[in-house]
Amino acid sequence: MFRWGILSTAKIGRSLVIPELMDAENGVVTAIASRDGARAKAVAGRFGIAESFSSYEALLASPEVDGVYIPLPTSQHVAWAIKAADAGKHVLVEKPLALNADDIARVIEARDRNGVLVSEAFMVTYHPQWLKVRELLRSGAIGRLRHVQGAFCYHNVDPDNMRNRPELGGGALPDIGVYPVVATRFVTGTEPARVQAVVERDPEFGTDIYASVKADCGNFEMSFYVSTQMAARQSMVFHGDKGFIEVETPFNSRIYGDDRVILHNADHSEARIFRFGNTRQYRLQAEAFASAAAGGDVDVFSLEASVANQRVIDAVYRAATHDGWELV
Numbered sequence: 001m002f003r004w005g006i007l008s009t010a011k012i013g014r015s016l017v018i019p020e021l022m023d024a025e026n027g028v029v030t031a032i033a034s035r036d037g038a039r040a041k042a043v044a045g046r047f048g049i050a051e052s053f054s055s056y057e058a059l060l061a062s063p064e065v066d067g068v069y070i071p072l073p074t075s076q077h078v079a080w081a082i083k084a085a086d087a088g089k090h091v092l093v094e095k096p097l098a099l100n101a102d103d104i105a106r107v108i109e110a111r112d113r114n115g116v117l118v119s120e121a122f123m124v125t126y127h128p129q130w131l132k133v134r135e136l137l138r139s140g141a142i143g144r145l146r147h148v149q150g151a152f153c154y155h156n157v158d159p160d161n162m163r164n165r166p167e168l169g170g171g172a173l174p175d176i177g178v179y180p181v182v183a184t185r186f187v188t189g190t191e192p193a194r195v196q197a198v199v200e201r202d203p204e205f206g207t208d209i210y211a212s213v214k215a216d217c218g219n220f221e222m223s224f225y226v227s228t229q230m231a232a233r234q235s236m237v238f239h240g241d242k243g244f245i246e247v248e249t250p251f252n253s254r255i256y257g258d259d260r261v262i263l264h265n266a267d268h269s270e271a272r273i274f275r276f277g278n279t280r281q282y283r284l285q286a287e288a289f290a291s292a293a294a295g296g297d298v299d300v301f302s303l304e305a306s307v308a309n310q311r312v313i314d315a316v317y318r319a320a321t322h323d324g325w326e327l328v
Contacts, residue, residue: 002027002290005065005089007056007080009034009043012094013071017121018047020282021069026290033059056080060087067117067293070094073162074169078103081118085110090293091118092285096174097303101310108303117293120306124179124251125186126284129276132261133238133245134187141263143242145188148217150180150224151235152251163228164205171207172228173199173313179251180224181215181312183236185305190217192312194327199320202229213316216325232256242266253281 004021006013006029022029029049034040037054044052053059060068060083067090070080078098084091085107097120098104111118124130137145154176162168163175185191192215200210209229215222234256236247246262253259259276292298311328319326 002293003030003064003066004028004286005031005033005059005062005068006049007033007059007068007070007084008072009036009039010071010073013069014043014046017069017071017282017286020280021286022047023280024283024286024290026287026294030064031059031062056083060084060089065089067091067289069121074099074174075167077169078107081107082110085114085116085118088114088116090116090289092121092289093118094121096120096169096178096310096313097306098310099169099174101307101314104303104307104310108307111303117289117300118303119289119292119300120303121285122178122182122186122301123281123285124183125301126288127253127259127276127279127281128284129247129250129259129261129274129279130183130187132274132276133247136245136261136263137187137238141242142238142240142244143266145220145238145240147220147239148180148184148188148222148224149235149237149239150184150222150250151226151233152176152179152224153227153230153233155230155232156228159205164202164207166206170205171209172226173208173211173316175228176251177211177213177224177226177313177316178309180222180226180236182305182309183247183250184217184222185309185312187238188217188220190219191308192217192222192315192328194325195312195315195319196325197316197319199317208317211316211320213319215312215328253279 031051033053040052070093210227236250238245261274263272315328
């Protein structure tokens with residue numbers, strides 16, 4: 001059994017990830033840490049976690065931990081991923097791993113010098129609905145892919161929320177803009193070459209609250225918009241000359257409805273629906289990571305893939321400062 005330690009008592013860990021780590025077939029959560037020792041103890045008691053620590057360093061020193069999950073604020077991801085790797089722990093770190101692609105090079109160096117597994121937690125790449133989309137595209141189910149369209153929005157104006165605090169790495173593009181990009185790259189195997197973008201920032205928070213992006217992917221185009229101050233919506237559509245694919249609830253599994261992939265033919269006379277019922281993408285991610293850390297032949301999201309994804313986001317920010325294309 002892979003023994004997990006949790007660095008922080010962040011909400012995403014408490015509400016989404018820790019329960020799935022604990023329910024995974026090949027893992028158990030043995031420790032949790034917070035700079036507030038009482039809080040760590042309270043969360044440990046809630047989940048039945050054996051050990052709690054009042055510092056992250058103490059958890060990293062524990063011989064009862066094989067690897068860590070890091071749901072800290074984005075601005076702290078790189079530093080603590082490196083510290084964890086240097087402590088000999090495998091590392092699953094929340095997205096986005098970094099706020100600049102160049103910063104990931106230091107994480108790769110730490111991974112390689114310590115011989116550990118480090119992966120950015122893009123849970124969508126483990127969900128069977130995205131594996132189905134990739135399969136359909138590869139089989140030519142919609143003919144030639146011409147355009148990918150995506151949207152990911154929610155409404156959050158809480159000034160204390162990390163998503164609205166630039167010093168913590170907040171903003172729409174780091175938080176949710178990464179998803180249309182990673183999903184498209186994952187299912188097509190294609191890297192965007194250049195981008196155009198419009199980005200709007202909140203005058204009070206300073207974070208980007210809206211972005212509209214167009215990407216040239218060679219044989220097809222991708223366009224998407226994201227916002228932290230619009231009505232909640234998630235959508236991904238892959239449009240070809242012989243049909244199109246709709247991915248319902250593409251990112252937050254089951255929150256906005258059933259996980260479904262709908263394949264339409266060219267004239268709308270036929271639609272095949274692929275349903276994915278009680279799919280638990282965080283559990284699938286945890287099991288794949290633990291298996292890979294134990295030497296299993298399992299695909300996990302690589303740091304090299306993280307660099308490629310972050311380069312697109314970096315280019316979007318640059319493109320927003322001028323008219324025209326920006327190379328990725």
